[in-house]
Amino acid sequence: MAFDPVTDYPLGRRRPELVRTPSGTPLEAVTLDAAREGRLVASDMRATAETLRLQAEVARAAGRAQLAEGLERAAELTGLDDDELLAVYTALRPSRSTAAELEEWAARLDNRGAGRNAAFVREALGAYRERSLLADV
Amino acid sequence: MSEPAGSARFAARAGSDLRRELLVESWPELGLVAANGPADPSPELVVVDGAVTRLDGRAAADFDVIDRFLVAHGLDLAVAEEAMALPDERLARMLVDVDVPRDELVRLARGLTPAKLARVAGMLDPVELMMALKKLRARRDPGNQAHVTNLKESPALLAADAAEAARRGFDELETTVGVARYAPLNALALLVGSQTGRPGVMTQCAVEERRNLELAIRGLVTYAETLSVYGTEPVFADGDDTPWSKAFLASAYASRGVKVRFTSGTGSEALMGFAQGHSMLYLESRCVSIVRAAGAQGVQNGSISCVALVLAVPGGTRAILAENVLAAWLDLEVASGNDAISSHSAIRKTAKLMGQFLPGTDFVTSGYSVMPRSDNTFGGGNYDADDIDEWLTIQRDWQVDGGIDPVAEGEVLRVRERAARAVQAVFAELGLPSVTDAEVAVATSGHSSRDMPDRDRAADVEAADELLARGVSALDVALALDRRGFVEVAEAVVGMLRQRIAADYLQTAAVIEPDGLVRSAVNDPNAYLGPGTGYRLEGERWELLQALPHVVDPRQLASTNGEIRAIVDTHETARRGDDATEVVVALGPAFGDELRETINGLPHGEVLDAVLEGVREAGGSPRLVRIRRAADVAFIAHDGAVLSGSGIALGLQSKGTAVIHRADLQPLDNLELFGMSPLYTLESYRAMGRNAAGYALGRRVGPVPTELDNFARAKLIVLTTLLHAREAAAVVPGAPAVELARSS
Structure with missing residues (x-):
């Protein structure tokens, strides 16, 4: 059955079969019994990019375009580890990066399939250039 | 000529708690x-060929980093032309018009500039702002958030407080750390405590970003609200961020399953020195516009930590309410402040609270201190553990849901102990420094961390570091709970893992029901359209919020005590006396019969003896009668006076109120009225008897000295009503008075 972002929320209640962990465990198999039997892994207990994209659809259908975009950026970021996330965040802080460094981050994000975030970084670069928020070369 | 002396009343007021605060022009x-600052820009939006060329008084070349971000992400140009063309007054009226649905206002807000938003909200008076907030709240039901911290960072106490907060109905619990390395232990204690108290409660630990991400990825926390934004570029830069960096961080959190809420609030720019001459409300309008543009689902605003600064200027309380309205208008979840201490004055503080409390917000406070404020390490505690009865009573008074449930003492003790035991078990299973039985006991029933045994803090922080190094996660916590028999708590922790995987709580204004159902603005939107619609405190929920633990059943009060021995014997119908020294002592219909003591607890027999002695001491001849036709003390006394040989009577109501009356006076007039029955002793009644005799014998009589307690009415009016109801029930309409004799 196709996903309907208006009627299928909450996913966990209405469409649990659409929700899986990153390793493919169905939502309904995430139980205390499964944990007891050692069938669950801590690092697998998180939302996938696909799930976050479904949530973005829900947000968009509810008229929340910016929240949807934020969730789409989040979906892309599921593939980055904490250190990478924090490195990009730090690079975006005021006067931390040169134009070349921000462009380099954008390129890396593009290579990681994070095109929306890459565009977001490039957009920041443009604003920072105008507002003197880039680091001195 | 000497200086005129100062006013003692001004001096007394200058010493009040209120005056510890500075008010400034x-x-x-x-x-x-x-709000409405002289240098605030006029609303302006110029779009040329699909590009914004002017925004709120600035040309594109002069756009600062905030303007640029709003142009890139905030403004919906498809609706902007229509929305900006609406006159301010028209929009202001739409905000309070119950026939204009929230959806329509939210649609228009997408095209409004910060200056327009601020100007329109600035037109509303406080009651209009409340109406707007009631209409614009994102989620149907109001909620509340708790702060859970303590000075000693005691895990047992954190868990117990978290459990109590969860049990009391808070949807979110926030902790922080005094010492940063404690973060994993505090987050752990909060997770265990919250899920013991009520499954589904969301938790956060306010710490630096790296630690926060780490806690999130372990499943130890589920939301964050530490992302601050500011309304001017220099303050943003001083906060070491830009709108782009903060928006990126928000997505980073969301990628780890963290519900993200930003923080902003009036006053921060002034406090940080770069308000650029703008009003607090205009700058906050820019902040909430950034928050929505950044893709956050919500904001904690309402001045937050700068509240005392905003309250120092004229209209501060109104501006704070207006900023909550702006956030809700922009379709954001609102956690509406009331966490930091806003005033030393309880009156002023609560007056401010009503702006959010009465309309209801997604979280009426962004941190109600569930423990005493001395343990609140956020510097919060505007309302705290010692104020809970007041909060509950105000909910009951207004029939308003402020998001806190009354819970009986026994149940509170039960969940607190269960949570402290659960965290004790988890610490033992995970090899953390043990939580002693003594800690569990004090965490269950103590008042604050001052009562808690000290822990080896060096060992705790070392263990916290090691916990992170070992990669302990919520899954390990669930298994530890399960092994020690806390199966239901383990199930709840696994339930929270399922929530992380489904990510439903990332939608606007989401909270989680105990059965795992996520309720948010998506599936449970506020659809208020006037009386009879939207969230109303009715039915079972209203029954619950009425039933405070200290509420008593009036039927159990003022019942006849166990005494059954008669204190008066009833004889024939009373006739008019002819003894000029006679003082009739006229008793109410229930005196010494259905009722046996005064409101002050004096037995009627002793009261009667004191009165009779007083009359005799002064040379009068007392005669006892019972008035049966009336319960009102004036008529009791006047009927007695008409029967009295001297024309003087002392009327006595069962609750102890007395009147000395004279036959030739109008019934509602009197010689002396003794209305302060809660204060009277037997000596008072003796003095009344003496005075009554004095009047009968034609002496000069000084009134019986009486005291005044203006709180007696507030304290005793319920009991007065109940006692009077019984007196009235004993009335026999039209029945003549009867002679009585004091029983031997």
């Missing part, structure tokens, strides 16, 4: 102006 150049 507006000073717009420094940003010390609440």
